[in-house]
Amino acid sequence: MNQNREIPYKIYLEESEMPKQWYNVRADMKNKPAPLLNPATHEPMTAEELSVVFCEDLVKQELDNDNAYIDIPQEILDFYKMYRPSPLVRAYCLEKQLDTPAKIYYKFEGNNTSGSHKLNSAIAQAYYAKKQGLKGVTTETGAGQWGTALSMACAYLGLDCKVYMVKCSYEQKPFRREVMRTYGAAVTPSPSDTTEIGRKILAEHPGTTGSLGCAISEAVEVATHTQGYRYVLGSVLNQVLLHQSIIGLETKTALDKYGIVPDIIIGCAGGGSNLGGLISPFMGEKLRGEKDYRFIAVEPASCPSFTRGKFAYDFCDTGMVTPLQKMYTLGSGFIPSANHAGGLRYHGMSSILSQLYHDGMMEAVSVEQTSVFAAAEQFARVEGILPAPESSHAIRVAIDEALKCKETGEEKTIVFGLTGTGYFDMVAYEKYNNGEMMDYIPTDKELEAGFAGIPRFEGNEF
Amino acid sequence: MNQNREIPYKIYLEESEMPKQWYNVRADMKNKPAPLLNPATHEPMTAEELSVVFCEDLVKQELDNDNAYIDIPQEILDFYKMYRPSPLVRAYCLEKQLDTPAKIYYKFEGNNTSGSHKLNSAIAQAYYAKKQGLKGVTTETGAGQWGTALSMACAYLGLDCKVYMVKCSYEQKPFRREVMRTYGAAVTPSPSDTTEIGRKILAEHPGTTGSLGCAISEAVEVATHTQGYRYVLGSVLNQVLLHQSIIGLETKTALDKYGIVPDIIIGCAGGGSNLGGLISPFMGEKLRGEKDYRFIAVEPASCPSFTRGKFAYDFCDTGMVTPLQKMYTLGSGFIPSANHAGGLRYHGMSSILSQLYHDGMMEAVSVEQTSVFAAAEQFARVEGILPAPESSHAIRVAIDEALKCKETGEEKTIVFGLTGTGYFDMVAYEKYNNGEMMDYIPTDKELEAGFAGIPRFEGNEF
Numbered sequence: 001m002n003q004n005r006e007i008p009y010k011i012y013l014e015e016s017e018m019p020k021q022w023y024n025v026r027a028d029m030k031n032k033p034a035p036l037l038n039p040a041t042h043e044p045m046t047a048e049e050l051s052v053v054f055c056e057d058l059v060k061q062e063l064d065n066d067n068a069y070i071d072i073p074q075e076i077l078d079f080y081k082m083y084r085p086s087p088l089v090r091a092y093c094l095e096k097q098l099d100t101p102a103k104i105y106y107k108f109e110g111n112n113t114s115g116s117h118k119l120n121s122a123i124a125q126a127y128y129a130k131k132q133g134l135k136g137v138t139t140e141t142g143a144g145q146w147g148t149a150l151s152m153a154c155a156y157l158g159l160d161c162k163v164y165m166v167k168c169s170y171e172q173k174p175f176r177r178e179v180m181r182t183y184g185a186a187v188t189p190s191p192s193d194t195t196e197i198g199r200k201i202l203a204e205h206p207g208t209t210g211s212l213g214c215a216i217s218e219a220v221e222v223a224t225h226t227q228g229y230r231y232v233l234g235s236v237l238n239q240v241l242l243h244q245s246i247i248g249l250e251t252k253t254a255l256d257k258y259g260i261v262p263d264i265i266i267g268c269a270g271g272g273s274n275l276g277g278l279i280s281p282f283m284g285e286k287l288r289g290e291k292d293y294r295f296i297a298v299e300p301a302s303c304p305s306f307t308r309g310k311f312a313y314d315f316c317d318t319g320m321v322t323p324l325q326k327m328y329t330l331g332s333g334f335i336p337s338a339n340h341a342g343g344l345r346y347h348g349m350s351s352i353l354s355q356l357y358h359d360g361m362m363e364a365v366s367v368e369q370t371s372v373f374a375a376a377e378q379f380a381r382v383e384g385i386l387p388a389p390e391s392s393h394a395i396r397v398a399i400d401e402a403l404k405c406k407e408t409g410e411e412k413t414i415v416f417g418l419t420g421t422g423y424f425d426m427v428a429y430e431k432y433n434n435g436e437m438m439d440y441i442p443t444d445k446e447l448e449a450g451f452a453g454i455p456r457f458e459g460n461e462f
Numbered sequence: 463m464n465q466n467r468e469i470p471y472k473i474y475l476e477e478s479e480m481p482k483q484w485y486n487v488r489a490d491m492k493n494k495p496a497p498l499l500n501p502a503t504h505e506p507m508t509a510e511e512l513s514v515v516f517c518e519d520l521v522k523q524e525l526d527n528d529n530a531y532i533d534i535p536q537e538i539l540d541f542y543k544m545y546r547p548s549p550l551v552r553a554y555c556l557e558k559q560l561d562t563p564a565k566i567y568y569k570f571e572g573n574n575t576s577g578s579h580k581l582n583s584a585i586a587q588a589y590y591a592k593k594q595g596l597k598g599v600t601t602e603t604g605a606g607q608w609g610t611a612l613s614m615a616c617a618y619l620g621l622d623c624k625v626y627m628v629k630c631s632y633e634q635k636p637f638r639r640e641v642m643r644t645y646g647a648a649v650t651p652s653p654s655d656t657t658e659i660g661r662k663i664l665a666e667h668p669g670t671t672g673s674l675g676c677a678i679s680e681a682v683e684v685a686t687h688t689q690g691y692r693y694v695l696g697s698v699l700n701q702v703l704l705h706q707s708i709i710g711l712e713t714k715t716a717l718d719k720y721g722i723v724p725d726i727i728i729g730c731a732g733g734g735s736n737l738g739g740l741i742s743p744f745m746g747e748k749l750r751g752e753k754d755y756r757f758i759a760v761e762p763a764s765c766p767s768f769t770r771g772k773f774a775y776d777f778c779d780t781g782m783v784t785p786l787q788k789m790y791t792l793g794s795g796f797i798p799s800a801n802h803a804g805g806l807r808y809h810g811m812s813s814i815l816s817q818l819y820h821d822g823m824m825e826a827v828s829v830e831q832t833s834v835f836a837a838a839e840q841f842a843r844v845e846g847i848l849p850a851p852e853s854s855h856a857i858r859v860a861i862d863e864a865l866k867c868k869e870t871g872e873e874k875t876i877v878f879g880l881t882g883t884g885y886f887d888m889v890a891y892e893k894y895n896n897g898e899m900m901d902y903i904p905t906d907k908e909l910e911a912g913f914a915g916i917p918r919f920e921g922n923e924f
Contacts, residue, residue, distance in 0.1 A: 081471040433643045
């Protein structure tokens with residue numbers, strides 16, 4: 001331990017060391033992510049078309065494949081200062097318990113009331129909506145982290161916030177709902193009778209408990225049918241990865257300060273916002289041929305977009321109202337097994353990360369949820385942080401890699417993203433504590449049913 | 463705002479600047495807090511008598527009125543580094559919203575999984591238990607913050623942890639319970655049939671939902687009847703204030719770094735652990751005549767120990783099994799109205815703080831809970847942290863003092879303790895959000911009933 005003594009448990013940057021620009025990894029990608037397509041014409045979506053749904057500045061960011069650095073507006077920097085820089089933590093206690101020569105670091109994004117990294121993009125998207133003179137924004141939320149983050153950002157800026165929350169979550173997670181209400185958001189269980197598509201779904205499937213795809217469809221409908229509103233999204237999109245690059249930039253600055261060079265960088269992957277944000281600046285170095293790193297995306301075995309999905313154009317929502325995006329997908333109708341507790345349940349994946357994975361720039365593994373919760377509990381007990389189930393996917397693989405180092409004797413440096421805390425996930429922890437949690441891996445036949453929903457057209461072979 | 467620009471939003475100390483000693487304010491008190499009395503003999507409790515209940519080193523700390531500084535063992539310092547130093551935050555956004563010339567700072571203790579400052583003493587108490595070679599510790603918990611903190615500390619040290627949780631909390635706060643179980647604690651709803659006193663209470667009051675006083679009695683019984691166990695307590699005791707001085711010491715170091723001198727220091731007061739810890743080093747300066755500060759204890763109007771209690775010897779628990787402590791008390795049988803949601807429901811108060819208050823060294827005010835939740839919501843929306851109801855008592859008075867400065871034009875510097883987060887208090891927030899929260903101020907007659915339970919003997923006139 002002596003040789004490490006100089007490195008503190010937590011590396012905090014000074015406010016003056018915080019990044020002033022986001023990094024756009026697309027600028028360094030030779031193979032750019034494929035453009036969004038209009039589902040009717042299969043032509044690339046224009047800025048004009050996208051502006052019906054998204055704020056103008058965000059459309060520019062969405063379509064910008066060229067500028068490597070984009071200034072963070074002062075107002076967003078000021079908001080970031082309320083909860084950032086986030087600490088880069090040396091997991092001394094976990095290393096000791098594992099008895100590994102590996103050095104483990106994690107970038108902890110849970111020290112804010114949204115409980116996750118989602119706030120980094122929420123404030124950016126709310127800021128641009130405000131700047132455009134809009135009255136409010138709409139969105140969907142599943143577990144509620146994104147909805148909470150957006151509510152916080154909107155409360156800060158005095159912007160109206162309408163959240164469509166998947167009905168089963170709305171009922172099972174009343175506390176998340178109340179946090180959003182405390183921040184002044186209007187939270188509606190989805191499907192609802194407030195939208196055409198909601199009424200249609202309710203008529204066709206009375207008693208349905210909703211899905212993320214359905215909530216997206218409702219939020220988009222309200223945004224496009226209400227004067228002064230736009231739709232915002234917490235993951236998947238290029239703009240979101242851009243905002244989340246703050247995670248990776250801070251991580252890199254903190255590591256550089258102490259001369260630490262990571263060998264492996266690990267992140268959980270649902271829509272890709274955390275993983276993309278964390279690895280961006282490191283991936284930039286790899287793309288430019290300056291350095292090499294192993295990047296590992298970790299996904300649930302029950303929703304294995306990267307490891308078992310198809311690289312194809314697909315809808316971003318179940319209602320098929322969004323543009324088509326080229327990505328690793330399980331089909332927009334795919335819904336993970338009901339016993340899946342650990343988040344990361346989106347059928348698709350960021351198109352940036354999909355392209356990078358397709359090009360062999362990163363790896364992906366899938367893990368089963370009981371092993372994820374075992375890692376979560378082990379981590380909580382020695383590192384003192386109760387992790388979100390999502391984040392715990394990354395913990396699982398970080399521990400696995402550290403144990404491999406123990407076998408080989410290699411002193412690898414492992415960095416992983418600890419995206420958030422699990423305070424609102426105690427129902428899942430209770431299941432695990434009671435030994436009632438099950439694993440589930442979809443069969444090939446089930447996956448085939450999902451793939452059947454991917455639209456087929458010329459240029460979308462898979 | 464320009465003149466303040468140099469002061470960052472968050473002041474984090476370096477690891478090397480963290481205090482290495484706790485500060486014992488009793489050393490600087492002319493009027494020492496009165497000793498604990500044996501309830502049978504009314505003689506001061508000896509170290510030997512106390513050692514049946516408490517760990518040896520903690521008994522020494524409990525009785526030490528002389529040593530101003532006590533070394534923090536390295537193992538505890540290492541644990542502190544996992545979640546400390548905690549930030550001292552400049553509430554720029556709140557100041558702006560209030561349009562006040564006052565400068566507001568808060569010491570935020572919520573960035574750890576226990577969600578509060580309680581962990582500072584939990585690790586110390588668990589450490590000394592481990593050092594003594596004990597097998598485990600017992601305690602009670604109400605809302606669950608202390609129980610969670612102790613569970614975390616015990617998990618870290620590999621110590622057994624038995625928590626008696628007030629039955630109504632056990633049932634209403636299943637998530638807190640699950641956090642404790644995730645950290646390996648055995649959590650029993652109190653009253654239970656696992657103790658003699660529990661069985662007695664259940665027989666006399668079938669269907670009772672329990673009280674803190676009853677849970678204390680059960681935890682003490684188990685500790686004193688089980689080989690290798692001792693009882694630990696999260697507040698009130700001198701030893702707890704000693705450990706919590708880390709809050710004030712860090713605050714003072716951070717303020718000194720930037721040349722900031724506070725005018726008013728505010729803390730919420732239940733048993734007094736947070737308030738005592740926060741003000742200790744500043745109170746030391748005042749006691750030594752070096753500086754002057756206003757100290758304000760804030761308590762709920764529904765449980766007004768300081769502002770309406772008696773300064774007398776009383777039992778620390780309802781079961782009347784503990785020693786007698788000289789303190790401001792509402793009587794050990796006093797239970798706040800059932801509609802009281804905001805924590806801080808203990809009938810008594812730290813004897814150190816009681817003595818200081820009695821000597822005119824600090825002020826106390828009581829506030830009603832709807833005004834507390836209004837302050838909580840206001841704070842959450844601009845400062846981005848959802849505060850615990852307990853902490854929000856201090857926010858209420860900090861805002862009130864800042865608004866007075868607005869009237870007078872005074873540029874006072876206000877520091878308050880933000881003890882924790884409200885993630886497990888959403889039932890109370892929901893009540894507030896729905897307009898269903900009521901205020902309650904006990905009548906004089908109700909208080910008289912509580913006072914009637916205070917033991918009367920020579921030397922205990924009140």
